[in-house]
Amino acid sequence: MAQLNRMTRWLRALVLACMFAGGMSVATTASAERYVSSLPFTESFNSNNYSDLLWLTQGATHTWVNNGFNGSGAAKFTGPNAEGYSGLGQFILSMPTKPEQLNVRFLVWHGDLWFELGAGGKLIIMNRDGNRGRPMVIAQDEPDRRWEAWGNCDGTVCRMENGDYWPDGTETFRLGNRNLGGGRRSHEWISVEFEANTRTGMQRLYIDTQDGQFRDLFIERPMDSSGAGGTWSMVDIIGGYMNWGNVRSDPENYFMIDELVINSSRIGPPANFRTGTTTRPNPPTSLQVQ
Numbered sequence: 265m266a267q268l269n270r271m272t273r274w275l276r277a278l279v280l281a282c283m284f285a286g287g288m289s290v291a292t293t294a295s296a297e298r299y300v301s302s303l304p305f306t307e308s309f310n311s312n313n314y315s316d317l318l319w320l321t322q323g324a325t326h327t328w329v330n331n332g333f334n335g336s337g338a339a340k341f342t343g344p345n346a347e348g349y350s351g352l353g354q355f356i357l358s359m360p361t362k363p364e365q366l367n368v369r370f371l372v373w374h375g376d377l378w379f380e381l382g383a384g385g386k387l388i389i390m391n392r393d394g395n396r397g398r399p400m401v402i403a404q405d406e407p408d409r410r411w412e413a414w415g416n417c418d419g420t421v422c423r424m425e426n427g428d429y430w431p432d433g434t435e436t437f438r439l440g441n442r443n444l445g446g447g448r449r450s451h452e453w454i455s456v457e458f459e460a461n462t463r464t465g466m467q468r469l470y471i472d473t474q475d476g477q478f479r480d481l482f483i484e485r486p487m488d489s490s491g492a493g494g495t496w497s498m499v500d501i502i503g504g505y506m507n508w509g510n511v512r513s514d515p516e517n518y519f520m521i522d523e524l525v526i527n528s529s530r531i532g533p534p535a536n537f538r539t540g541t542t543t544r545p546n547p548p549t550s551l552q553v554q
Contacts (some may be wrong), residue, residue, distance in 0.1 A: 299358040304527040310337045313531035314352075319501060322348030323511075333371050333453050333534065340520045341503055343383030343511045344511040350383065351503015355526060363528035364454075366390055369457040369470075370502060370524040371534070374450045375516035379412045379440040382517055383506030387414065388458050393497045397490030399460040399467050403439070406431040411438035412449050414460075416469040423485040433513040437471060437478060449473065453522070455533035465492030471534040499526060 279441035296316045307314060310329035320326055322344030332338025341350045357363070368388060387401040404424075413431040415422030425435050440448035471482040479509040501523060511517065526529050 281545050288346075292301055297356055299356050303359070303363065304525055304531075305355065306526075307524040308336060308525075309339050309522055312337070314339070317352045317355075319349045319351055319353045319503075323347040323349075324348060324350030324506075326350075329520070332520065334536075336522070338373070338520045338522040340358065340518055341519050343506050343508075345511050347507055349501060349503070351505075352521065352524070353499065353501040353504075354363050355499040357496055357498055361392065362497065364463045364471045364495055365411065365459065365461040365528050365529050366496040367457060367459045367531050368453065368499055368501070368502070368525070369527075369530060369531040371453045371522045371531070373453050373456055373520040373522075374439060375514075375518040376441050376443065376450045377514050378519055379448075379517040381512045382519070383508045383511050383515055384412070385506035385508070386501070386504045387456070388462055388502050389500040389505055390458070390496065391498045391500050392462065392494040394494070397462075397487060398495050398500070399458065399487070400458070401458055401469060404431050406433045406435060406438075410444075411435070411440035411446065413437065413439070414469065414471075414483075416467055416485050418485065418489040419485050420468060421489045423483055425483060425488075437482065447477075449465060450516075453537075455537055457531055457533075459530065460496075461489070462472065462487075462492055462494045462496070469533075470530075472537060474539050476538050 296318050298316050309332060318326050324344040325342045327340040328337060329340050343350050384403055387403060390399045398419055402413050402415050402417045402422055404415055412423060415424045422429055424431055425437060426432055438446060438448045440450065442448050442450045453474060457470040457493055459468040465487045466508050467487060468481055468487050469483045470480055471478045489553040523534050
């Protein structure tokens, strides 16, 4: 039985790798990019002045809105209609000494129907020099498709909250339509921080929620697929790379990103992030579409 379970897990990991293999065939030249000459790097999205970071393919859209975290601006996206990109990238590290540790922190907000109708896929991808190892956060459906869970992934080999390669339905951090209950976290800001250290060979996913249920370290894992070593060359995509096609249009099928920071050490959620309550942003009074 133990051997069968190991084989089942291996097959699941193989299937996931095949699902995302198509991403390697998509042209690697970004539609936009920014060279980062020093850390920390920050982007607050308070103004619509980041067009060099927008990476949109296959019908994906971006709208600048003024109803982000704390009432400031935010970047709002819809997914592509086929395998492609919707988000921010590439952030190319051009400093004289590349870091061994890379931390990326941002806030994300999902519409009620993003899980049901959205494009799924990779929330963030980091790249080492020479494309040697690509840590990722990948969104995956739980077995009965009641919610989506995030995995801390070395390439496409993921470690989930329960320690397995694949969601098994016991996840406590769930993304989905809040109206269906069960703690599904649409219509609230979630602080996500992804950390990878090539010297120690460790990857850490931190999740913080405003109600305090989730704080600090969520999933830790070694780089046991790609191995340690090297330095970081870029943050490839945030948002991000999405594997599903035929995304249905709906006002609640979107996500927003705000308060982005890239550094070489732990960042943590923004000041005054935990309010004890989660409130919907005020409707925007100005929109700028790109």
